[in-house]
Amino acid sequence: MKYISTRGEAPTLSFEEVLLAGLASDGGLYLPVELPAFSEAQLTAMRSMSYPELAFEIMLPFVEESIPAQDFRAIVDDCYSVFRHDAVAPMVQLAPNQWVLELFHGPTLAFKDFALQLLGRLLDYVLERQHRKVVIMGATSGDTGSAAIEGCRRCSNIDIYILHPHQRVSEVQRRQMTTVPGERIHNIALQGNFDDCQAAVKASFGDQGFLPEGRSLVAVNSINWARIMAQIVYYVYAALALGGPQRPVSFSVPTGNFGDIFAGYLARNMGLPVEQLVIATNRNDVLHRLLTTGAYARAELHQTLSPSMDITVSSNFERLMFDLYDRDATAVADLMRHFNDGDIQLSEPAMQRLGSLFSSQCVSDEETTAVIGEVYRRNEYLLDPHSAIGFKAARDCRRDSDVPMVTLATAHPAKFPAAVASAGVGIEPALPAHMADLFEREERFDVLPKDLAGLQSFMAEHLSA
Ligand SMILES: *Cc1c(COP(=O)(O)O)cnc(C)c1O
Numbered sequence: 001m002k003y004i005s006t007r008g009e010a011p012t013l014s015f016e017e018v019l020l021a022g023l024a025s026d027g028g029l030y031l032p033v034e035l036p037a038f039s040e041a042q043l044t045a046m047r048s049m050s051y052p053e054l055a056f057e058i059m060l061p062f063v064e065e066s067i068p069a070q071d072f073r074a075i076v077d078d079c080y081s082v083f084r085h086d087a088v089a090p091m092v093q094l095a096p097n098q099w100v101l102e103l104f105h106g107p108t109l110a111f112k113d114f115a116l117q118l119l120g121r122l123l124d125y126v127l128e129r130q131h132r133k134v135v136i137m138g139a140t141s142g143d144t145g146s147a148a149i150e151g152c153r154r155c156s157n158i159d160i161y162i163l164h165p166h167q168r169v170s171e172v173q174r175r176q177m178t179t180v181p182g183e184r185i186h187n188i189a190l191q192g193n194f195d196d197c198q199a200a201v202k203a204s205f206g207d208q209g210f211l212p213e214g215r216s217l218v219a220v221n222s223i224n225w226a227r228i229m230a231q232i233v234y235y236v237y238a239a240l241a242l243g244g245p246q247r248p249v250s251f252s253v254p255t256g257n258f259g260d261i262f263a264g265y266l267a268r269n270m271g272l273p274v275e276q277l278v279i280a281t282n283r284n285d286v287l288h289r290l291l292t293t294g295a296y297a298r299a300e301l302h303q304t305l306s307p308s309m310d311i312t313v314s315s316n317f318e319r320l321m322f323d324l325y326d327r328d329a330t331a332v333a334d335l336m337r338h339f340n341d342g343d344i345q346l347s348e349p350a351m352q353r354l355g356s357l358f359s360s361q362c363v364s365d366e367e368t369t370a371v372i373g374e375v376y377r378r379n380e381y382l383l384d385p386h387s388a389i390g391f392k393a394a395r396d397c398r399r400d401s402d403v404p405m406v407t408l409a410t411a412h413p414a415k416f417p418a419a420v421a422s423a424g425v426g427i428e429p430a431l432p433a434h435m436a437d438l439f440e441r442e443e444r445f446d447v448l449p450k451d452l453a454g455l456q457s458f459m460a461e462h463l464s465a
Contacts, residue, residue, distance in 0.1 A: 006322040008329025016066040022219035036061035038271040043245040051088035109412035112147035115227035120151030127157035136160040139197035142308040146176035163197040179441035187445035210456035222259030231263030252278035252394035254386040258314035280393035285362035297343035305419040306385040324350040361393035372423035384411040385419040
């Protein structure tokens with residue numbers, strides 16, 4: 001499989017290259033030249049597979065020119081063995097034809113483990129083979145940092161630097177990052193906000209001269225294709241469990257950067273009968289406004305009870321835009337150039353395509369806590385604030401009540417105790433046993449001022465040999 005950029009000017013890459021690439025050199029995002037397709041008979045045969053077996057089958061076509069099948073098999077088996085539920089991604093029914101897909105049984109209790117556990121192992125495999133070392137640099141306002149650290153903690157060829165805004169992430173989230181032991185793991189609390197962290201990361205990717213000869217930066221945010229690829233699997237897994245491929249299924253996805261729901265879109269294009277995809281957002285509703293008005297327009301950032309969806313732009317939307325414009329890279333490059341300077345308007349045909357599969361809803365903090373309370377009282381089931389937004393949108397947006405609707409539960413409620421407390425259900429979600437002592441573990445992080453040169457010399461000084 002070869003990979004091309006949404007903006008058409010960057011070189012075509014192999015899987016191995018795309019894994020290490022980050023943004024394309026033309027500013028675009030990488031996508032496979034064409035998607036593998038699975039027939040109804042092939043999908044039916046996958047019904048009896050375990051999660052790792054299915055993951056291997058679905059992802060092999062994307063990687064097989066770079067990684068031999070038996071090696072990939074071992075990587076995938078090892079990756080999903082660390083999840084703490086036998087089903088890896090179990091489903092729970094909350095109402096007639098309303099299901100929740102629990103994606104929080106990985107090491108850091110959010111769905112990002114599905115992709116980042118795999119990404120860490122893939123990177124280590126490729127780097128080992130190339131006798132090469134890289135540096136991961138990322139900014140986090142929440143779940144990405146801890147999932148990336150957990151995914152890469154055992155990689156001997158990776159130094160990892162994760163920036164978080166000092167005193168502006170929740171204590172659970174901070175401790176999940178800062179209590180992981182390892183000499184190659186560096187948590188930096190930057191004296192600034194999340195945008196300052198992101199700006200420092202972006203500037204460092206743009207000019208990597210501060211790193212010694214032979215080292216380069218690797219991105220672990222959802223612009224990395226391997227993350228999207230890993231997320232396709234659980235859509236197939238859920239649909240097959242609910243009668244697919246003979247029966248269509250719909251999904252509602254708590255959405256920030258559009259990486260997770262985009263994987264659902266790809267699953268559909270690979271042959272899975274997906275009826276509807278619901279984009280569920282919090283007050284940061286750039287995509288909901290796009291679906292309702294046709295305008296893609298930045299707005300001010302609001303802090304909400306669902307911080308992992310607090311974004312102003314959904315970077316992966318560009319990948320969908322590429323298809324909405326018939327894979328016309330010049331049109332995408334034009335649109336994104338204009339978007340740099342201000343708002344853009346999608347064409348009528350693009351909007352029609354978008355609306356035929358996707359719906360959207362924006363859910364306020366008040367509605368979020370109301371849903372958490374209501375579901376707890378009715379089902380004795382505790383949703384985290386992100387999943388609650390997904391569940392509300394699933395109910396309000398579904399077009400056909402005969403089609404099973406699956407809400408992706410993207411985080412464990414214990415990750416967001418304050419939001420759950422404000423729902424007034426009178427219980428506090430407990431951390432799972434393997435994390436019960438999180439508040440006693442020793443933390444390690446460095447507080448640094450908002451100064452790019454200082455940050456970069458800190459990084460260079462602390463690199464492993
Ligand atoms: C990252 C995250 C999201 C948003 O996912 P995107 O792929 O950015 O759309 C939703 N919920 C939780 C809990 C997350 O950590």
